[in-house]
Amino acid sequence: MWDYTDKVKEHFLNPKNVGELEGANAVGETGSLSCGDALKLFLKVNENERIIDASFMTFGCASAVASSSALTEIIKGMTLDEAAKVTNDDIADFLGGLPKEKMHCSVMGQAALKKAIADYRGIQILEKPGEMVCECFDVTDLEIIEAVKTNGLETVEDVTNYLKAGGGCGKCLDRIEEIVVETRNETAEKINN
Amino acid sequence: MDVIYTDNNATTKVADEVIREMLPYFGELYGNPSSMYAFGDEVGRKIRKARQKVADLINADPDEIVFTSCGTESDNAAINAAITAFPEKKHLITSEVEHPAIRNLFKYLADKKGYEVTFVPVDKKGRLDMDILYSSMSENTAVISLMWANNETGVIFPIEEVAKKAGEKGILFHTDAVQATGKVAIDVKKAGVDMLSLSGHKIHAPKGVAALYVKKGIKFPAFLIGGHQESGRRGGTENTVSIIGLGKACELAKEHLPLMNTEVRALRDYLETQLLEKIPGTSVNGDRESRLPNTLSIGFDAVEGESILMLLDQKGICASSGSACTSGSLDPSHVLMAMEVPFKSAHGTIRFSLSHYNTKEEMDTIVGTLVPAIERLRMMSPFWKDGKMV
Ligand code: FES
Numbered sequence: 208m209w210d211y212t213d214k215v216k217e218h219f220l221n222p223k224n225v226g227e228l229e230g231a232n233a234v235g236e237t238g239s240l241s242c243g244d245a246l247k248l249f250l251k252v253n254e255n256e257r258i259i260d261a262s263f264m265t266f267g268c269a270s271a272v273a274s275s276s277a278l279t280e281i282i283k284g285m286t287l288d289e290a291a292k293v294t295n296d297d298i299a300d301f302l303g304g305l306p307k308e309k310m311h312c313s314v315m316g317q318a319a320l321k322k323a324i325a326d327y328r329g330i331q332i333l334e335k336p337g338e339m340v341c342e343c344f345d346v347t348d349l350e351i352i353e354a355v356k357t358n359g360l361e362t363v364e365d366v367t368n369y370l371k372a373g374g375g376c377g378k379c380l381d382r383i384e385e386i387v388v389e390t391r392n393e394t395a396e397k398i399n400n
Numbered sequence: 401m402d403v404i405y406t407d408n409n410a411t412t413k414v415a416d417e418v419i420r421e422m423l424p425y426f427g428e429l430y431g432n433p434s435s436m437y438a439f440g441d442e443v444g445r446k447i448r449k450a451r452q453k454v455a456d457l458i459n460a461d462p463d464e465i466v467f468t469s470c471g472t473e474s475d476n477a478a479i480n481a482a483i484t485a486f487p488e489k490k491h492l493i494t495s496e497v498e499h500p501a502i503r504n505l506f507k508y509l510a511d512k513k514g515y516e517v518t519f520v521p522v523d524k525k526g527r528l529d530m531d532i533l534y535s536s537m538s539e540n541t542a543v544i545s546l547m548w549a550n551n552e553t554g555v556i557f558p559i560e561e562v563a564k565k566a567g568e569k570g571i572l573f574h575t576d577a578v579q580a581t582g583k584v585a586i587d588v589k590k591a592g593v594d595m596l597s598l599s600g601h602k603i604h605a606p607k608g609v610a611a612l613y614v615k616k617g618i619k620f621p622a623f624l625i626g627g628h629q630e631s632g633r634r635g636g637t638e639n640t641v642s643i644i645g646l647g648k649a650c651e652l653a654k655e656h657l658p659l660m661n662t663e664v665r666a667l668r669d670y671l672e673t674q675l676l677e678k679i680p681g682t683s684v685n686g687d688r689e690s691r692l693p694n695t696l697s698i699g700f701d702a703v704e705g706e707s708i709l710m711l712l713d714q715k716g717i718c719a720s721s722g723s724a725c726t727s728g729s730l731d732p733s734h735v736l737m738a739m740e741v742p743f744k745s746a747h748g749t750i751r752f753s754l755s756h757y758n759t760k761e762e763m764d765t766i767v768g769t770l771v772p773a774i775e776r777l778r779m780m781s782p783f784w785k786d787g788k789m790v
Contacts, residue, residue: 219707219710220714222780225779225780226779226780236782240702240743240744240747240783241743243704243732243743243747244704245782245783246782247782263780264780264781264782265780265781265782266702266703266704266747266780266781266782266783267704267707268704268705268706268707269706269707269710271704272707272780
């Protein structure tokens with residue numbers, strides 16, 4: 208059994224802001240049925256770019272539901288600029304932490320939020336920069352490098368916990384390992400110099 | 401809160417009769433069964449009786465039973481014995497849906513020891529591809545290992561038929577019967593298997609005790625080298641108390657076999673029918689004709705397993721899920737993947753596995769809990785709209 212905090216359990220059992228949001232003018236979607244989890248985020252944004260309401264629909268485990276619920280609570284009342292700064296760690300912190308194997312649930316929240324903001328502003332999220340590493344979960348090398356640097360990830364397992372990359376068919380595992388080693392070596396060199 | 405336990409393929413409650421049988425051997429009867437005085441021999445005699453009871457359950461002879469610590473040890477010992485007996489043969493056969501105790505061992509033998517392994521696929525109902533199985537048997541095959549019944553879906557393999565074919569070709573045949581023991585009748589002589597694994601904690605004995613049947617005449621080198629215990633095949637002082645418990649559990653399993661195939665089966669069928677009737681978008685995994693009487697693997701479209709389990713847990717209901725949400729990987733189990741169960745229901749698969757301790761009231765509570773739970777999760781699911789998958 209996962210060691211979920213009471214806050215995670217509470218947000219799973221009594222999630223806030225569930226369902227389609229009538230009058231939503233921004234929608235962000237991420238994940239898929241084959242991945243095993245997915246999130247659809249709805250926002251109602253006023254003319255001052257303030258989020259006056261938010262809701263979600265989630266397919267996934269208890270921490271996916273809790274993360275989605277937490278996200279909507281966090282961003283309600285924020286301006287889009289403020290919301291754009293919300294990170295997956297903010298979501299996890301709001302819940303009193305998530306098991307490390309479930310960090311990707313909070314990452315999914317952050318990704319859906321980014322997409323919803325882009326949707327409102329009419330910005331097309333272009334093809335992701337970088338080279339595709341994990342096709343199962345649509346993760347590029349740049350995303351892995353970024354995650355390794357900002358979260359201090361050390362192993363392939365950490366990367367899978369954060370980004371899900373490598374959690375499907377597994378054929379990308381070797382490449383992820385290479386990237387982790389390279390990135391960590393680079394960071395170490397920088398510190399030493 | 402009362403617990404409703406429907407995860408008996410994972411482990412079982414130790415039967416009261418088994419506990420009673422073991423208790424004196426924790427206390428006043430602590431002698432070493434190998435010692436040369438009556439105080440120890442009394443324990444030795446009890447172990448001989450236990451060995452007889454294990455043998456009786458599967459129609460073996462007592463000296464064909466080796467006590468081990470778990471199903472995994474039995475499986476490993478069997479396969480290692482087989483490849484040691486035929487060092488010149490470099491091919492092995494198993495299925496794609498075996499328990500990790502066999503699956504990972506065979507993968508290891510392929511990756512690290514240079515064996516060529518055929519993992520026989522299964523069809524959508526979890527049935528073996530017999531053409532591939534038979535055509536892959538060759539003179540170079542050292543051993544075939546197939547589970548008697550699958551732990552997730554309960555699907556039963558045609559062991560007798562395969563064992564016969566293997567015998568004709570001079571190939572050793574091992575079956576992992578950990579999940580089948582106590583649920584269907586097992587007769588090793590009739591089935592014609594060379595080795596068979598069974599485990600105590602799946603049949604109401606404690607954890608940490610199991611057995612391996614080795615047919616007389618099969619070359620079986622010692623795998624724990626030490627004292628003369630287990631006819632020199634597995635040295636080390638016997639796990640006396642647990643072995644005594646296993647003996648009693650086997651005696652009870654034999655007694656309860658008819659119950660398993662009438663009352664328990666009826667309960668399982670009742671649960672299955674109720675769920676199919678009351679929850680749309682629901683499907684049963686595995687061959688419903690040839691299946692263990694206590695097992696139900698059932699998938700609910702558009703919802704995810706762990707979430708279902710957590711809602712069941714709120715009511716004290718214990719079951720298990722068909723997806724491996726234990727690591728970063730959210731993939732459905734290798735068994736469901738091998739059966740090509742569609743993602744839409746594989747992720748939402750729950751396994752209920754019953755025992756004769758379950759009641760009809762419990763089944764009603766499960767149904768009464770699941771119906772609103774699935775409804776609730778579907779209300780949240782982006783893949784469910786107006787009563788169907790989108
Ligand atoms: S490509 Fe990364 S898990 Fe399949």
